[in-house]
Amino acid sequence: MKMSLFRKLFLYFTIVILFSLSTVSVFTYLKSSAAIDKQVEKYISTVIENAGAQTDLQLETFERVSNSVLSHQSVKKFLDMDPKDSYEYYRFTKEIRQDVFSKIFITYPTQIHMMYILGEHGRSIFDQNQSFSSLSVDPSARYAELKAKTPDNGEIAIVNTALMNGEQVVTIARKIRGYTSYAVKGILAIELNESQLSALWNNVDLGENGFFFILDATGAVVYAPDAATRSELVKTGLGQRIAGGENTRFMESVNGKRMLIVSHKSAYSGWSLAVSMPLDELREPISGIRSTTVTVGLATLAIALVLAFRFGNSIVRPIRTLKNGMRETEKGNWMRIESKQRDDEIGGLIHSYNLMVSRLSDMIERVYDSELSSQKTKLQLQEIELERQRAEFQALQLQINPHFLYNTLETINCYAIVQDSDDISEMVEAMAFMLRYSVQTNLEEVTLANELNHVRHYLMIQKHRIGHDFEIEVVTPPSLLLSRMVRLTLQPIVENIFQHAFADGFEPRHYIRIDTRMEGGELLVIVEDNGVGMTEEKLEKLKERLERNRLVEERAEKRGRRGGIGLVNVHRRIQMVYGDEFGLRIESALGEGTRIVLRMPKEACPVPKPESRLESTAKPRSASA
Structure with missing residues (x-):
């Protein structure tokens, strides 16, 4: 169903208004x-x-109190006394209570619940506010507990257990050393009233259902507002999660309500202080914003749609007049549109339409002429391209024709036979074969047998160059002779050996060995020599050039040697045929020779027949190979 322009404008305005209002509302x-x-x-x-800073301040205050107790000589001497001396025990008890404990209780009458010193020798001194002594209370279990929980370096330990079970206290404990030795001789414990510490935490305004709780380093609840909340925290395992440091801000259900829990771990006490607040209370301001946004957005949308309707109608009415005029033009009635004088864009459009009608024939003629000119230009460009191709073809014809070289070598061979020069004839035949083999496509795959035959002809020429016979050892299973490999990859390696490994001349002790095998799904052609080898620095430079992964042109180096360029090109040509995971692998040591491995894929090899899988070893002499 086709839509009128008015409907489209109204629809587009509606979409734009909705999109804008939605974007602004959602973003806001x-x-x-x-x-x-x-x-x-x-x-x-x-x-x-x-809250954590206030708590740490309180605990640091009582740590300083403990420092004053530990530094008192009567305390240290009490820990070094003979536990069987009752008179000394009575004297130290009286002196410590009067000179130490009483002063502390005067300063902190409500904060401290109890203080006591537990000696390693089994004697203990309790503060004078308590009616019991070590004779009526066995402190050995408490001493063992505090000794295990306090560090040996004398720092304080904060625990939430008490000497007497059932008391809500926080205990600050630390080890005391003796007067005559550095060994630990006892424990000082100061039990603080939890109610005094909770006064620091209960003043925090967390809303109607929010609450504050504290966990120790093990996740046990040190403080909770009530017993039900304490039980709920233990049941949900929040203590272990917060103390373990998994999250500092997460959502959890507590007492049947979805709560936001934010925690902070005190570096001083090791406690985790956490606040739990209901999500519905946190989201209450956001709900008000959402309601206001929706109400204002709907009102704005209604007003915007009315304005869009009026605006669209003011645009469409004159366009309809123009449309009727264009229908007459379609019928062939080239007539001007008569309308009221307008100064806006619609008036300009009608004026332009009238000009179009009057000049339409001229415009068609110009377009036709322009098209002819364009076609003529294309023909000229095609002629220029053809001339360029002809020039390239003529340049190719001027290159040396390889068949002329073949015929020339054959002529030289005939003269050598007529002159009874077997050496020249052998060299020319080998040169002709190598030329025919080399001028073919560089990356064309051939068989291993073809490459070995190419090496054989190269050795024939090399024999006449060095002036004496030599031999190479070829160890190749018959089943691998038809394996596919890249053309002109084996001979450059053998040539590289003569130029670099035997640069000072080929001696009787020298040898070259070509081995072929299948390993790990790869065809390996291994060329070894016992020449001069390479230094580590030269070998690393050669490997670096192999890793550059690009063909290079030969450049003359000192003494006219190519410096490994042939190896680099062989490596890259193998990669261009089989992929970057294949190529050359070189091993060498100075004075121990060089080992070059040509790695090619197994898929390039034909499937051997069962009777051809036996390996054979041959040592063809270069002179008669």
């Missing part, structure tokens, strides 16, 4: 929500940090 809502969430989280984090 998300930004406001994120800002409120960030503000709430910042507030909670500030609350936790302030």
